Amino acid sequence: MNGFLNLHKPSGWTSHDCVAKVRRLLKIKKVGHGGTLDPAAVGVLPLAVGRATRLLSYLPGDKAYRATIQFGRKTSTDDLEGSVLQEAAADRLQLTQIEAVIPQFIGAIxxxxxxxxxxxxxxxxxxxxxxxxxTAETTEIPVRTVTVHSLDVVSWQPGTYPELTLQIACGAGTYIRSIARDLGDQVGTGATLARLVRTQSSGFRLDQSLTLEAIEAQLAEGVLSLIAPGEALQTLPSLTLAADASRRWCLGQKIVTVTTLPIQQPLRILDSTGRFLGIGELNRVEQQLVLSPRRVFATAS
Structure with a gap:
């Protein structure tokens, strides 16, 4: 059993809890996840099963979230799971004030x-x-550069502690809790993350995800189907090898080739039938292009 699962992580579960549960359900030790979700968050958690765990690092890094931010409160964890550090009514806050500072959170930040x-x-x-x-005040936390592709207002709920729901598309490593905290600082009320749904991760979408209950039911019915590695990695450029070259490459041999594909980047390697063989990389060696194996997935035939 080798491939990927698009899991709909439930609230209250850690990502490790989900991995442990799926290990028990599938009766297989090799299960890993791509991109940790906080326990309170729900949504897409990509899982790799069997030899596909060796391919997790090659999944696309971009993610998307639907985040609800509550203004007027600051917490120790930057979400409602933590203790309240600061609290003051923010009923005078207007959506236009927030929209004026949102552009500061888009791009490389x-x-x-x-x-x-x-x-x-x-x-x-x-x-x-x-x-x-x-605490955040007593610890020197390193500043990181992350990328936010878009940040769109979904809804605004006025009140003593008003709530803003945003649709966020971002790169790997972006903390939505930090966006909530910093947005509150920018408008002067403080803010914390109230709810978080990951709607997309590593090419997997929420509307195609499976709950743990659905996975268990499909297993019982004998109809559970894993997502093939070649399908999950479709965002990578592909290189097709002839039969003899495919066999030699699967044995770990380097292949001299001619192609216009980029060098020193991961490539999806296929045989002439379209079968996924693994991940390779091109390098220029003495005026020749040499294809080296990075992750061999298929066996030589």
Missing amino acids: QQVPPIYSAVQVQGKRLYDLARQGA
Whole structure:
């Protein structure tokens, strides 16, 4: 059993909880996930099964979220799971004030991850430091450059603690909790993330995702089908090899070839029938293009 699952992660489960559950359901140890989701968040969690775990790093990194941000509160975790650090009615806040600062959060931006995150500082995870009493004010958290492709208003709910729902498309490594916190700082009320749904991740979409219950039911009926690696990696450029070259490449041999494809980038390698063989990379060696195996998935035939 080798391939990918598009899991709809439930609220209250960690990403590791989901991996452990699927391991038990499939009775297989090799299960991994692509892109951690916070326990309170729901939505797309890509899972790799069997030898497909070796391909997780080649999935596209872009993600999309539907995020609801509550203004007037700041918390220790930058979401409603944490303790309240600051609280004041924000009923005078207008949507137009927020829309005026939204452009500052689009493009390549500088972002400080939440103190409760998996980012490492001096060899320790930030969430471990936070559990030992560290705070965002007492810890030197490294600033990171992340990319936000778009940030669109979905709805606005006025009130004592008004809520804004946004649709966000971003690159890998972007913390939506940080966007919520920083947006609140920009308008002067403070803010925290109230709800988060990941609608897309690594090419997998929410409307095609399966709940844990659906996976269990399909297994019982014998109809569960994993997403083929070649399909999951379709965003990568592909290179097709003839029969003899396919056999040699699957044995780990380098292949001299002629192509206009980019060098030093991952390529999806296929045989003449379209079968996915693995991930390769082109390099120029003494005026020749040489295709080297990076992840051989298929067996030689």
